[in-house]
Amino acid sequence: MVTRTRALPRPPRFRGRLHDPRTATVIGRWLGAGVAVCFLTGLVSHGLQTPPGWLAPHLPTRPVWGYRVTQGLHVATGLALVPLLLAKLWTVYPRLFVWPPVRSPAHAAERLSITVLVSAALLEVCLGMTNITQWYPWPFSFRTVHWALAWVMVGALLVHVVVKAPVIAAHWRAARPARAAGTAGAADADDVDPDAGDRRALLLGVGAAVATVTAVTVGQTVTPLRPLTLLAPRHPDHHQQGLPVNRTAAEAGVTGTDATADGWRLRVVGPRGTLTLSLAEVGALPQHTARLPIACVEGWSATADWGGVRVADLLARVGAPEDATVRVVSLQRRGAFSVMEMPPPYARDPLTLLALRLGGEALSPDHGFPARIIAPNRPGVWQTKWVSRIETL
Numbered sequence: 001m002v003t004r005t006r007a008l009p010r011p012p013r014f015r016g017r018l019h020d021p022r023t024a025t026v027i028g029r030w031l032g033a034g035v036a037v038c039f040l041t042g043l044v045s046h047g048l049q050t051p052p053g054w055l056a057p058h059l060p061t062r063p064v065w066g067y068r069v070t071q072g073l074h075v076a077t078g079l080a081l082v083p084l085l086l087a088k089l090w091t092v093y094p095r096l097f098v099w100p101p102v103r104s105p106a107h108a109a110e111r112l113s114i115t116v117l118v119s120a121a122l123l124e125v126c127l128g129m130t131n132i133t134q135w136y137p138w139p140f141s142f143r144t145v146h147w148a149l150a151w152v153m154v155g156a157l158l159v160h161v162v163v164k165a166p167v168i169a170a171h172w173r174a175a176r177p178a179r180a181a182g183t184a185g186a187a188d189a190d191d192v193d194p195d196a197g198d199r200r201a202l203l204l205g206v207g208a209a210v211a212t213v214t215a216v217t218v219g220q221t222v223t224p225l226r227p228l229t230l231l232a233p234r235h236p237d238h239h240q241q242g243l244p245v246n247r248t249a250a251e252a253g254v255t256g257t258d259a260t261a262d263g264w265r266l267r268v269v270g271p272r273g274t275l276t277l278s279l280a281e282v283g284a285l286p287q288h289t290a291r292l293p294i295a296c297v298e299g300w301s302a303t304a305d306w307g308g309v310r311v312a313d314l315l316a317r318v319g320a321p322e323d324a325t326v327r328v329v330s331l332q333r334r335g336a337f338s339v340m341e342m343p344p345p346y347a348r349d350p351l352t353l354l355a356l357r358l359g360g361e362a363l364s365p366d367h368g369f370p371a372r373i374i375a376p377n378r379p380g381v382w383q384t385k386w387v388s389r390i391e392t393l
Protein backbone atom coordinates (compact mmCIF):
# COMPACT_ATOMS: atom_id res chain seq x y z
CA MET A 1 0.00 0.00 0.00
CA VAL A 2 1.28 3.41 -0.89
CA THR A 3 0.91 6.20 1.65
CA ARG A 4 1.41 9.68 0.45
CA THR A 5 2.59 12.27 2.90
CA ARG A 6 1.60 15.79 2.08
CA ALA A 7 4.52 18.12 2.21
CA LEU A 8 4.13 20.75 4.89
CA PRO A 9 4.47 24.30 3.57
CA ARG A 10 7.97 25.49 4.23
CA PRO A 11 8.64 28.77 5.92
CA PRO A 12 10.66 31.14 3.78
CA ARG A 13 14.31 31.55 4.66
CA PHE A 14 15.89 34.90 5.15
CA ARG A 15 19.54 35.13 4.44
CA GLY A 16 19.63 38.92 4.27
CA ARG A 17 21.65 40.64 6.93
CA LEU A 18 20.72 43.24 9.50
CA HIS A 19 17.40 41.56 10.29
CA ASP A 20 18.93 41.23 13.73
CA PRO A 21 18.17 42.25 17.30
CA ARG A 22 20.97 44.83 17.45
CA THR A 23 19.61 46.74 14.43
CA ALA A 24 16.07 46.42 15.77
CA THR A 25 17.23 47.75 19.15
CA VAL A 26 19.02 50.78 17.72
CA ILE A 27 16.15 51.79 15.43
CA GLY A 28 13.74 50.95 18.24
CA ARG A 29 15.46 53.48 20.51
CA TRP A 30 15.00 56.27 17.96
CA LEU A 31 11.46 55.16 17.33
CA GLY A 32 10.74 55.07 21.06
CA ALA A 33 12.09 58.60 21.50
CA GLY A 34 10.00 59.85 18.54
CA VAL A 35 6.83 58.20 19.82
CA ALA A 36 7.43 59.66 23.30
CA VAL A 37 7.79 63.22 21.92
CA CYS A 38 4.77 62.74 19.65
CA PHE A 39 2.66 61.35 22.48
CA LEU A 40 3.54 64.05 25.02
CA THR A 41 3.06 66.92 22.55
CA GLY A 42 -0.20 65.25 21.50
CA LEU A 43 -1.38 65.32 25.13
CA VAL A 44 -0.59 69.05 25.23
CA SER A 45 -2.43 69.61 21.96
CA HIS A 46 -5.49 67.73 23.14
CA GLY A 47 -5.47 69.53 26.50
CA LEU A 48 -5.28 72.96 24.88
CA GLN A 49 -7.83 72.24 22.17
CA THR A 50 -10.49 70.39 24.15
CA PRO A 51 -9.66 70.86 27.83
CA PRO A 52 -11.73 68.94 30.37
CA GLY A 53 -13.79 71.18 32.67
CA TRP A 54 -11.32 71.01 35.57
CA LEU A 55 -8.43 72.12 33.35
CA ALA A 56 -10.07 74.96 31.39
CA PRO A 57 -9.75 77.61 34.15
CA HIS A 58 -6.03 76.85 34.49
CA LEU A 59 -4.84 76.77 30.88
CA PRO A 60 -1.58 78.70 30.53
CA THR A 61 -1.52 81.66 28.16
CA ARG A 62 2.28 81.93 28.39
CA PRO A 63 4.62 81.46 26.71
CA VAL A 64 2.61 82.87 23.82
CA TRP A 65 4.55 80.58 21.44
CA GLY A 66 4.13 77.46 23.59
CA TYR A 67 1.59 75.76 21.34
CA ARG A 68 3.54 76.80 18.27
CA VAL A 69 6.54 74.83 19.54
CA THR A 70 4.70 71.78 20.88
CA GLN A 71 2.47 71.36 17.83
CA GLY A 72 5.34 72.04 15.42
CA LEU A 73 7.27 69.29 17.23
CA HIS A 74 4.26 66.98 17.18
CA VAL A 75 3.89 67.13 13.42
CA ALA A 76 7.65 67.11 12.75
CA THR A 77 8.27 64.03 14.91
CA GLY A 78 5.15 62.37 13.48
CA LEU A 79 6.57 62.77 9.98
CA ALA A 80 10.01 61.56 11.12
CA LEU A 81 8.31 58.40 12.40
CA VAL A 82 7.49 57.40 8.82
CA PRO A 83 11.05 56.42 7.74
CA LEU A 84 11.79 55.09 11.23
CA LEU A 85 8.72 52.84 11.24
CA LEU A 86 9.50 51.54 7.76
CA ALA A 87 13.11 50.82 8.72
CA LYS A 88 12.06 49.02 11.88
CA LEU A 89 9.49 46.93 10.01
CA TRP A 90 12.06 46.03 7.37
CA THR A 91 14.48 44.92 10.08
CA VAL A 92 12.03 42.65 11.88
CA TYR A 93 9.72 41.45 9.11
CA PRO A 94 11.32 37.96 8.76
CA ARG A 95 10.03 37.34 12.28
CA LEU A 96 6.51 37.47 10.89
CA PHE A 97 7.31 34.15 9.25
CA VAL A 98 8.66 32.26 12.29
CA TRP A 99 7.82 28.59 12.34
CA PRO A 100 5.74 27.23 13.95
CA PRO A 101 3.64 30.40 14.01
CA VAL A 102 2.55 29.85 17.60
CA ARG A 103 4.74 28.03 20.09
CA SER A 104 2.93 28.66 23.36
CA PRO A 105 0.18 30.79 24.85
CA ALA A 106 2.80 33.36 25.85
CA HIS A 107 4.15 33.44 22.31
CA ALA A 108 0.62 33.86 20.94
CA ALA A 109 0.04 36.78 23.32
CA GLU A 110 3.31 38.39 22.25
CA ARG A 111 2.42 38.07 18.56
CA LEU A 112 -1.01 39.51 19.22
CA SER A 113 0.48 42.51 21.03
CA ILE A 114 2.87 43.07 18.10
CA THR A 115 -0.09 42.98 15.69
CA VAL A 116 -1.85 45.63 17.75
CA LEU A 117 1.30 47.75 18.00
CA VAL A 118 2.14 47.65 14.28
CA SER A 119 -1.43 48.26 13.13
CA ALA A 120 -2.01 51.10 15.60
CA ALA A 121 1.31 52.76 14.74
CA LEU A 122 0.76 52.57 10.96
CA LEU A 123 -2.83 53.76 11.21
CA GLU A 124 -1.92 56.57 13.63
CA VAL A 125 0.80 57.94 11.36
CA CYS A 126 -1.36 57.60 8.23
CA LEU A 127 -4.27 59.38 9.93
CA GLY A 128 -1.98 62.19 11.01
CA MET A 129 -0.64 62.58 7.49
CA THR A 130 -4.06 62.64 5.85
CA ASN A 131 -5.15 65.25 8.37
CA ILE A 132 -2.23 67.60 7.70
CA THR A 133 -2.93 67.38 3.98
CA GLN A 134 -6.57 68.24 4.78
CA TRP A 135 -7.79 65.04 3.19
CA TYR A 136 -10.54 63.35 5.18
CA PRO A 137 -11.41 60.08 3.44
CA TRP A 138 -12.61 58.51 6.71
CA PRO A 139 -16.18 58.52 7.95
CA PHE A 140 -15.09 59.09 11.58
CA SER A 141 -13.82 62.07 13.54
CA PHE A 142 -10.07 62.43 13.10
CA ARG A 143 -9.46 63.81 16.56
CA THR A 144 -11.39 61.14 18.47
CA VAL A 145 -9.73 58.26 16.64
CA HIS A 146 -6.22 59.80 16.64
CA TRP A 147 -6.54 60.33 20.40
CA ALA A 148 -7.83 56.83 21.16
CA LEU A 149 -5.28 55.13 18.90
CA ALA A 150 -2.46 57.05 20.59
CA TRP A 151 -3.30 55.33 23.87
CA VAL A 152 -3.60 51.92 22.19
CA MET A 153 -0.25 52.45 20.52
CA VAL A 154 1.57 53.62 23.64
CA GLY A 155 0.03 50.80 25.70
CA ALA A 156 1.09 48.19 23.14
CA LEU A 157 4.54 49.78 23.00
CA LEU A 158 4.98 49.50 26.77
CA VAL A 159 3.97 45.82 26.62
CA HIS A 160 6.41 45.32 23.77
CA VAL A 161 9.30 46.95 25.65
CA VAL A 162 8.60 44.85 28.76
CA VAL A 163 8.39 41.61 26.74
CA LYS A 164 11.55 42.45 24.82
CA ALA A 165 13.46 43.84 27.81
CA PRO A 166 16.00 40.96 27.87
CA VAL A 167 16.69 41.30 24.11
CA ILE A 168 16.90 45.09 24.33
CA ALA A 169 19.27 44.87 27.31
CA ALA A 170 21.48 42.31 25.53
CA HIS A 171 21.79 44.49 22.43
CA TRP A 172 21.76 47.95 23.95
CA ARG A 173 25.53 48.25 23.61
CA ALA A 174 27.33 47.58 20.36
CA ALA A 175 29.43 44.44 20.05
CA ARG A 176 32.96 45.02 18.85
CA PRO A 177 33.30 45.15 15.06
CA ALA A 178 34.91 42.11 13.44
CA ARG A 179 38.12 43.94 12.48
CA ALA A 180 38.89 45.05 16.02
CA ALA A 181 38.00 41.59 17.33
CA GLY A 182 40.57 40.01 15.02
CA THR A 183 43.35 41.79 16.83
CA ALA A 184 41.95 40.97 20.24
CA GLY A 185 43.15 37.38 20.16
CA ALA A 186 41.03 35.29 22.50
CA ALA A 187 37.84 37.27 21.95
CA ASP A 188 34.55 35.57 22.62
CA ALA A 189 32.90 34.90 19.24
CA ASP A 190 29.59 36.31 20.55
CA ASP A 191 31.26 39.60 21.14
CA VAL A 192 32.19 40.01 17.50
CA ASP A 193 29.89 41.79 15.13
CA PRO A 194 30.66 41.16 11.46
CA ASP A 195 27.76 43.41 10.41
CA ALA A 196 28.84 46.53 12.27
CA GLY A 197 29.95 48.36 9.12
CA ASP A 198 26.81 47.54 7.15
CA ARG A 199 24.65 48.43 10.09
CA ARG A 200 26.32 51.79 10.37
CA ALA A 201 25.55 52.40 6.68
CA LEU A 202 21.90 51.40 7.14
CA LEU A 203 21.51 53.63 10.18
CA LEU A 204 23.16 56.53 8.35
CA GLY A 205 20.67 56.02 5.52
CA VAL A 206 17.73 56.00 7.92
CA GLY A 207 19.13 59.09 9.65
CA ALA A 208 19.47 60.81 6.27
CA ALA A 209 15.85 59.92 5.42
CA VAL A 210 14.65 61.41 8.73
CA ALA A 211 16.75 64.53 8.15
CA THR A 212 15.38 64.95 4.62
CA VAL A 213 11.75 64.48 5.62
CA THR A 214 12.27 67.02 8.40
CA ALA A 215 14.13 69.53 6.22
CA VAL A 216 11.47 69.66 3.50
CA THR A 217 8.56 70.01 5.93
CA VAL A 218 9.68 71.83 9.07
CA GLY A 219 9.89 75.20 7.27
CA GLN A 220 6.14 75.42 7.67
CA THR A 221 6.80 76.33 11.27
CA VAL A 222 10.53 77.22 11.47
CA THR A 223 10.46 80.45 9.48
CA PRO A 224 14.15 80.59 8.38
CA LEU A 225 13.75 77.17 6.71
CA ARG A 226 10.66 78.21 4.75
CA PRO A 227 12.39 78.16 1.33
CA LEU A 228 13.07 74.41 1.77
CA THR A 229 9.43 73.56 2.33
CA LEU A 230 8.79 71.28 -0.63
CA LEU A 231 6.09 69.20 1.00
CA ALA A 232 4.01 71.87 2.72
CA PRO A 233 0.39 70.86 2.40
CA ARG A 234 -0.78 74.50 2.35
CA HIS A 235 -1.80 75.86 -1.02
CA PRO A 236 0.98 78.26 -2.02
CA ASP A 237 -1.51 80.83 -3.35
CA HIS A 238 -3.35 80.88 -0.04
CA HIS A 239 -0.93 83.37 1.49
CA GLN A 240 -2.11 86.85 2.32
CA GLN A 241 -0.67 89.62 4.44
CA GLY A 242 2.27 87.30 5.21
CA LEU A 243 0.06 84.59 6.71
CA PRO A 244 -1.33 81.36 5.24
CA VAL A 245 -5.08 80.97 4.90
CA ASN A 246 -6.66 77.71 5.96
CA ARG A 247 -10.19 78.34 4.81
CA THR A 248 -11.16 81.27 2.61
CA ALA A 249 -14.23 83.44 3.16
CA ALA A 250 -15.81 81.90 0.06
CA GLU A 251 -15.15 78.36 1.31
CA ALA A 252 -16.69 79.27 4.66
CA GLY A 253 -19.73 80.81 2.94
CA VAL A 254 -19.04 84.24 4.45
CA THR A 255 -19.98 86.39 1.47
CA GLY A 256 -23.04 88.36 2.61
CA THR A 257 -23.44 92.06 3.40
CA ASP A 258 -23.12 91.22 7.11
CA ALA A 259 -19.39 90.79 6.40
CA THR A 260 -18.98 94.24 4.84
CA ALA A 261 -17.67 97.36 6.57
CA ASP A 262 -21.15 98.93 6.51
CA GLY A 263 -23.30 95.88 7.12
CA TRP A 264 -21.34 94.28 9.95
CA ARG A 265 -22.44 94.58 13.59
CA LEU A 266 -20.75 93.19 16.67
CA ARG A 267 -22.96 92.08 19.54
CA VAL A 268 -21.40 91.78 23.00
CA VAL A 269 -23.70 90.10 25.48
CA GLY A 270 -23.12 90.07 29.25
CA PRO A 271 -24.85 90.44 32.62
CA ARG A 272 -25.50 94.15 31.95
CA GLY A 273 -27.18 93.51 28.59
CA THR A 274 -26.27 93.61 24.91
CA LEU A 275 -23.97 96.08 23.25
CA THR A 276 -24.32 96.48 19.49
CA LEU A 277 -21.37 98.13 17.75
CA SER A 278 -20.63 99.06 14.14
CA LEU A 279 -17.14 98.63 12.69
CA ALA A 280 -16.48 102.36 13.11
CA GLU A 281 -17.52 102.16 16.76
CA VAL A 282 -15.26 99.17 17.45
CA GLY A 283 -12.47 101.05 15.68
CA ALA A 284 -13.04 104.05 17.97
CA LEU A 285 -12.49 102.00 21.15
CA PRO A 286 -8.96 101.89 22.68
CA GLN A 287 -6.79 99.94 20.22
CA HIS A 288 -3.95 97.62 21.21
CA THR A 289 -1.34 95.67 19.31
CA ALA A 290 0.05 92.22 19.94
CA ARG A 291 2.70 90.17 18.18
CA LEU A 292 1.30 86.64 18.30
CA PRO A 293 1.58 83.45 16.26
CA ILE A 294 -1.18 81.48 14.66
CA ALA A 295 -0.26 77.84 15.12
CA CYS A 296 -2.46 75.41 13.22
CA VAL A 297 -2.92 71.90 14.57
CA GLU A 298 -1.74 70.74 11.16
CA GLY A 299 1.77 71.92 11.95
CA TRP A 300 2.16 75.24 10.14
CA SER A 301 2.59 78.40 12.13
CA ALA A 302 3.51 82.03 11.61
CA THR A 303 3.88 85.11 13.76
CA ALA A 304 2.08 88.32 12.86
CA ASP A 305 1.37 91.79 14.21
CA TRP A 306 -2.24 92.17 15.21
CA GLY A 307 -4.18 95.28 16.12
CA GLY A 308 -7.62 95.64 17.65
CA VAL A 309 -9.67 95.77 20.81
CA ARG A 310 -8.99 93.77 23.94
CA VAL A 311 -11.64 91.11 24.45
CA ALA A 312 -11.34 91.85 28.19
CA ASP A 313 -12.26 95.53 27.54
CA LEU A 314 -15.35 94.52 25.55
CA LEU A 315 -16.40 92.12 28.29
CA ALA A 316 -15.91 94.78 30.99
CA ARG A 317 -18.38 97.03 29.14
CA VAL A 318 -21.14 94.46 29.60
CA GLY A 319 -20.26 93.73 33.23
CA ALA A 320 -18.68 90.30 32.70
CA PRO A 321 -17.00 88.84 35.80
CA GLU A 322 -13.21 88.20 35.82
CA ASP A 323 -13.67 84.45 35.57
CA ALA A 324 -16.20 84.52 32.73
CA THR A 325 -16.13 81.81 30.10
CA VAL A 326 -17.02 83.31 26.75
CA ARG A 327 -18.73 82.05 23.62
CA VAL A 328 -17.62 83.55 20.33
CA VAL A 329 -19.88 83.20 17.29
CA SER A 330 -18.73 83.57 13.69
CA LEU A 331 -20.65 84.74 10.63
CA GLN A 332 -19.79 81.32 9.27
CA ARG A 333 -22.96 79.29 9.68
CA ARG A 334 -21.80 75.72 9.23
CA GLY A 335 -18.93 73.65 10.53
CA ALA A 336 -17.10 73.08 13.79
CA PHE A 337 -15.49 76.54 13.81
CA SER A 338 -18.65 78.62 13.61
CA VAL A 339 -18.85 78.74 17.43
CA MET A 340 -15.94 78.75 19.86
CA GLU A 341 -15.73 78.68 23.65
CA MET A 342 -13.00 80.69 25.31
CA PRO A 343 -11.93 79.67 28.84
CA PRO A 344 -11.33 82.46 31.41
CA PRO A 345 -7.50 82.65 31.19
CA TYR A 346 -7.73 83.73 27.53
CA ALA A 347 -10.81 85.92 27.93
CA ARG A 348 -9.13 88.10 30.59
CA ASP A 349 -5.64 88.11 29.03
CA PRO A 350 -4.56 91.60 27.87
CA LEU A 351 -3.04 90.05 24.73
CA THR A 352 -6.31 88.44 23.59
CA LEU A 353 -7.71 90.72 20.91
CA LEU A 354 -10.70 91.07 18.74
CA ALA A 355 -8.35 91.93 15.89
CA LEU A 356 -9.31 94.34 13.11
CA ARG A 357 -5.83 94.68 11.70
CA LEU A 358 -3.05 92.39 10.54
CA GLY A 359 0.40 93.78 9.75
CA GLY A 360 -0.96 97.32 9.94
CA GLU A 361 -3.74 96.76 7.36
CA ALA A 362 -7.40 95.90 7.72
CA LEU A 363 -7.85 92.11 7.78
CA SER A 364 -8.33 90.61 4.33
CA PRO A 365 -11.69 88.83 3.90
CA ASP A 366 -9.93 85.46 4.06
CA HIS A 367 -8.24 86.36 7.35
CA GLY A 368 -11.59 87.16 8.96
CA PHE A 369 -12.69 90.70 7.95
CA PRO A 370 -14.06 92.66 9.71
CA ALA A 371 -12.91 91.09 13.00
CA ARG A 372 -11.35 87.93 14.32
CA ILE A 373 -9.99 86.51 17.55
CA ILE A 374 -6.29 86.21 18.26
CA ALA A 375 -5.24 84.77 21.63
CA PRO A 376 -1.85 83.75 23.06
CA ASN A 377 -0.81 80.07 23.25
CA ARG A 378 -4.02 78.77 21.70
CA PRO A 379 -4.53 76.25 18.86
CA GLY A 380 -5.22 77.92 15.50
CA VAL A 381 -8.63 76.27 15.25
CA TRP A 382 -9.87 78.54 18.01
CA GLN A 383 -8.61 81.79 16.45
CA THR A 384 -12.12 82.37 15.15
CA LYS A 385 -12.55 84.47 12.01
CA TRP A 386 -15.51 86.68 10.96
CA VAL A 387 -16.64 87.24 14.57
CA SER A 388 -20.18 88.60 14.96
CA ARG A 389 -21.01 87.91 18.60
CA ILE A 390 -19.23 87.59 21.94
CA GLU A 391 -21.28 86.46 24.92
CA THR A 392 -20.60 85.37 28.48
CA LEU A 393 -21.76 81.90 29.49
Ligand SMILES: Nc1nc2c(c(=O)[nH]1)N[C@H]1C(S)=C(S)[C@@H](COP(=O)(O)O)O[C@H]1N2
Pocket (backbone or CB within 6 Å): 243, 244, 245, 246, 247, 252, 294, 295, 296, 297, 330, 332, 337, 338, 366, 367, 368, 380, 381, 382, 383, 384, 385, 386
Ligand atom coordinates in the same frame (compact mmCIF):
# COMPACT_ATOMS: atom_id res chain seq x y z
N1 LIG B 1 -14.82 80.99 11.37
C1 LIG B 1 -13.68 80.29 11.18
N2 LIG B 1 -12.59 80.61 11.89
C2 LIG B 1 -11.44 79.91 11.71
C3 LIG B 1 -11.37 78.83 10.81
C4 LIG B 1 -12.54 78.51 10.08
O1 LIG B 1 -12.55 77.59 9.25
N3 LIG B 1 -13.67 79.26 10.29
N4 LIG B 1 -10.19 78.11 10.69
C5 LIG B 1 -9.34 78.12 11.88
C6 LIG B 1 -8.06 77.48 11.68
S1 LIG B 1 -8.06 75.79 11.59
C7 LIG B 1 -6.89 78.17 11.67
S2 LIG B 1 -5.40 77.40 11.66
C8 LIG B 1 -6.89 79.64 11.65
C9 LIG B 1 -6.14 80.11 10.43
O2 LIG B 1 -6.24 81.49 10.29
P1 LIG B 1 -5.89 82.16 8.90
O3 LIG B 1 -6.65 81.45 7.85
O4 LIG B 1 -6.24 83.61 9.04
O5 LIG B 1 -4.40 81.98 8.75
O6 LIG B 1 -8.21 80.19 11.62
C10 LIG B 1 -9.13 79.52 12.42
N5 LIG B 1 -10.36 80.27 12.43
Ligand SMILES: [Mo]
Pocket (backbone or CB within 6 Å): 246, 295, 296, 297, 298, 380, 381
Ligand atom coordinates in the same frame (compact mmCIF):
# COMPACT_ATOMS: atom_id res chain seq x y z
MO1 LIG C 1 -5.92 75.11 11.80
